[in-house]
Amino acid sequence: MNKRNNSSSASVPALHGAGTSVQKKRTSSQSASSSHRKKRNRGSRRKNVRKPFWRRVPLWALITGLGLVVAVYLFLFYYFFVGPFSFRWKAIYGEPDYPQGFEVQGLDISHYQDRIDWERLRNADIHHQPIRFVFIKATEGVSIIDENFNENFYQARQNDILRGAYHFFAPDVDAVRQAQFFLKQVHLEAGDLPPVLDVEKSGNLSVRELQQRVRQWLIIVEKFYGVKPIIYTGYKFKLKYLSDPFFDDYPYWIAHYYVSELEYTGSWQFWQYTDVGHVDGIKGYVDCNIFNGTLQELHDLTIDAEAIDLVGLHDN
Numbered sequence: 001m002n003k004r005n006n007s008s009s010a011s012v013p014a015l016h017g018a019g020t021s022v023q024k025k026r027t028s029s030q031s032a033s034s035s036h037r038k039k040r041n042r043g044s045r046r047k048n049v050r051k052p053f054w055r056r057v058p059l060w061a062l063i064t065g066l067g068l069v070v071a072v073y074l075f076l077f078y079y080f081f082v083g084p085f086s087f088r089w090k091a092i093y094g095e096p097d098y099p100q101g102f103e104v105q106g107l108d109i110s111h112y113q114d115r116i117d118w119e120r121l122r123n124a125d126i127h128h129q130p131i132r133f134v135f136i137k138a139t140e141g142v143s144i145i146d147e148n149f150n151e152n153f154y155q156a157r158q159n160d161i162l163r164g165a166y167h168f169f170a171p172d173v174d175a176v177r178q179a180q181f182f183l184k185q186v187h188l189e190a191g192d193l194p195p196v197l198d199v200e201k202s203g204n205l206s207v208r209e210l211q212q213r214v215r216q217w218l219i220i221v222e223k224f225y226g227v228k229p230i231i232y233t234g235y236k237f238k239l240k241y242l243s244d245p246f247f248d249d250y251p252y253w254i255a256h257y258y259v260s261e262l263e264y265t266g267s268w269q270f271w272q273y274t275d276v277g278h279v280d281g282i283k284g285y286v287d288c289n290i291f292n293g294t295l296q297e298l299h300d301l302t303i304d305a306e307a308i309d310l311v312g313l314h315d316n
Contacts, residue, residue, distance in 0.1 A: 098127040099261065099273055104291035104298055105129045108166070108272065110137035111148040113282050121281030122159040126288055131279070132295060133162040135196060135232075135253075141170035142181045149185075157189075162298065164193030166232060167217075171203030175213035179220035188225065190305040195221050196230040196253065200237060207241050215246060226307040232272075235264050251301070253289070268292055269301070 105126040109116065124131055134156050137146040149165070156163035167182040169175075188195060197217055202210050214231075221229050228250050233242060235256035253270035256262050262271050270289050277288035291298050 099271065099290055102290040102292070103129055104132050104293065104295050106131060106133035106135070106162075106270075106289045106291065107277075107279065107282075108135035108137070108287045108289060109148075109152055109282070110146050113148075113284065113286055115148075116152065116155070117281040118155040118159045119281070121279065122161065124280035126277070126279060131161060133164065133193060133289075133291065133298065135164045135166050135193070135289075137198075138165040138167060138186045139178075139182050140168035141173050142177045144168075145185055162191070162193055162302065164196055164230070166196035166198045166230075168198045169201075169214065169217065171201055171205050171210055171213065175216040176220065179217045183221065183224055188303055188308075188311075190308045191302050193302055194227045194230050194251065195225060196232050197221070198232045199242070200232075200234060202237075202241055210241055211244055211246075214242070218250065225303060225311060227303055230269065232270075235262070238264065 121131065134152075136149060136152045136156065138149045138153070139145055153163060153165065165186045165188065167178065167186075170178065182195070186195065197214065199210075199214055205213070218229055218231075230251045230253050231242070231247060232253040233255065235254055238252070238254065248266065251270075252264075252266065252268040253272065254262060254264050254268050255272040255275075256264065257272075257274055259273075262268070262273075269292055271292065272287050272289045274288050276285045279286055279288075
């Protein structure tokens, strides 16, 4: 009995050891299987990673697409930033495109042109045409006199250039007082161009209110000199604020820059076609203009001696 029991008890450890070995083999097998699955999963993930779009597109397609993008960009840049201002850029950095078919050239000046060398200016030309006339800023509002007006006004006559004087209209200031101020400061003579009203701003006025004030100034100055004043204004400003039959009887001086021809379809006498002109005798930029007619027609537009005699009667 004791021997069997001993024999039986001795076999238990052996079986336990065998079970442990089997478990280790299973664990090892499971570990190897798990490791194999992980490697397989990692390999599967690598296979499933998508390449960037640009690496999947053929090289020729990328080059073609990039070329189209650059072409569209250059077109839009030219259309919005170069085209509308090409005439200005040409005038600033090279020779401007001058209006064709006009022979009478002129300028308008103010203190912005600083001191002018009139000896050189009288011999200067614009597109191979001599300078025939000059408009000179005289007054603004009811208190401003251009600091160079008297000198410029005198020198223009001394150098045989037809001259005119203009008033810069202040829309929010009483028009009657502005007209009186202009007449007090400016003394036009026979052979001078008619007085000019420069209307560029509307201020806080409605279209109707602005027209009423402009009309007041024109009537007062016209009555004084016996000639219709010239109205200076921009092309778009004219269409928006001065499209009234009353003003159509007055000579128009239209400012319209950076175009090959004036788009205004109404009657006009002068066209200011650039604000970046270059003329010998003047430092920096200057506004250039053409007269819509012959030199004789320009002289016909000037104030005659009879009108000046009437002015003398007003003064007395």
